[in-house]
Amino acid sequence: MITRLEKLLYRLQSQHACLNWAFAEIEGTPGIVFELGLGLGRTFSHLRAHLPERDIYVFERQVHSYPDCTPEERQLVIGDLAETLPRMAAQHAGEVCLVNSDVGSFDKAQNAVMGAIVSGAVGPALAPGALVLSDLPLDIPGTRALPLPAGAHEDRFYLYRKDNRS
Amino acid sequence: MITRLEKLLYRLQSQHACLNWAFAEIEGTPGIVFELGLGLGRTFSHLRAHLPERDIYVFERQVHSYPDCTPEERQLVIGDLAETLPRMAAQHAGEVCLVNSDVGSFDKAQNAVMGAIVSGAVGPALAPGALVLSDLPLDIPGTRALPLPAGAHEDRFYLYRKDNRS
Numbered sequence: 001m002i003t004r005l006e007k008l009l010y011r012l013q014s015q016h017a018c019l020n021w022a023f024a025e026i027e028g029t030p031g032i033v034f035e036l037g038l039g040l041g042r043t044f045s046h047l048r049a050h051l052p053e054r055d056i057y058v059f060e061r062q063v064h065s066y067p068d069c070t071p072e073e074r075q076l077v078i079g080d081l082a083e084t085l086p087r088m089a090a091q092h093a094g095e096v097c098l099v100n101s102d103v104g105s106f107d108k109a110q111n112a113v114m115g116a117i118v119s120g121a122v123g124p125a126l127a128p129g130a131l132v133l134s135d136l137p138l139d140i141p142g143t144r145a146l147p148l149p150a151g152a153h154e155d156r157f158y159l160y161r162k163d164n165r166s
Numbered sequence: 167m168i169t170r171l172e173k174l175l176y177r178l179q180s181q182h183a184c185l186n187w188a189f190a191e192i193e194g195t196p197g198i199v200f201e202l203g204l205g206l207g208r209t210f211s212h213l214r215a216h217l218p219e220r221d222i223y224v225f226e227r228q229v230h231s232y233p234d235c236t237p238e239e240r241q242l243v244i245g246d247l248a249e250t251l252p253r254m255a256a257q258h259a260g261e262v263c264l265v266n267s268d269v270g271s272f273d274k275a276q277n278a279v280m281g282a283i284v285s286g287a288v289g290p291a292l293a294p295g296a297l298v299l300s301d302l303p304l305d306i307p308g309t310r311a312l313p314l315p316a317g318a319h320e321d322r323f324y325l326y327r328k329d330n331r332s
Contacts, residue, residue: 005181009178
């Protein structure tokens, strides 16, 4: 049996492996970044360190991140994802090259709701070939699941790519 | 530079590697287990799964763990560690074969206080050869630092052994 300690560990290992793979993958490609869910800001600190030149928009209901991991005002999109994501996806249609979606919790019913919101709303934002990393399985029209890079654990993290024909 | 995501990831990898090493190390040795800091209960879920026959006492100020990771009433020691740890260490003098101490936070001043409390109070509980795993560096009289097992990262987690002469 996998313990809760291992669930978190394997998810973080997978997220770390997928992010570092994605950073190399999008190098030289123009585009902005969406981070869905700020939490304590750990992943934001990783995105900011590795993508210093990119515009990163961070979606969160209420900011409670570590002070040294808190996005600047202009980077924050505060509100309910069901409202903010469709709006920002329309505003930045086809501009996003990388999405990191980290909106899961231990509440399975809530996870199904969040997965449906992201799946239904993020699509228009994606540039051709854009990558979507997610802690929840997603079903985004026009994308396909990719095999995970080395170091990632199946079923702990999910990776999708937008088709090149947009 | 190491990001906050990596800090957490490397700490969890180290804790997981140290715990699994320790489980093998104490196999066949009698003794009870102290867990200092319950948090969401992830490490407790790992201890409980791997040490089903052992008495585990979990020290926490206020329980806010996942329902499926919450210790039973008889396993919980509720209160301020500065008060509960000396009392329980006297009550179980020389009976503890494994301590997992997970009381650090992002607050450096608080970490120094917590490290001093654990270092000063846990000693009497330790059986000869007992292992102490910690997310903070400790200085427990009568113990020495051990090299970390494979898979653990230096300076992300700490491992001590009580001298065999008690």
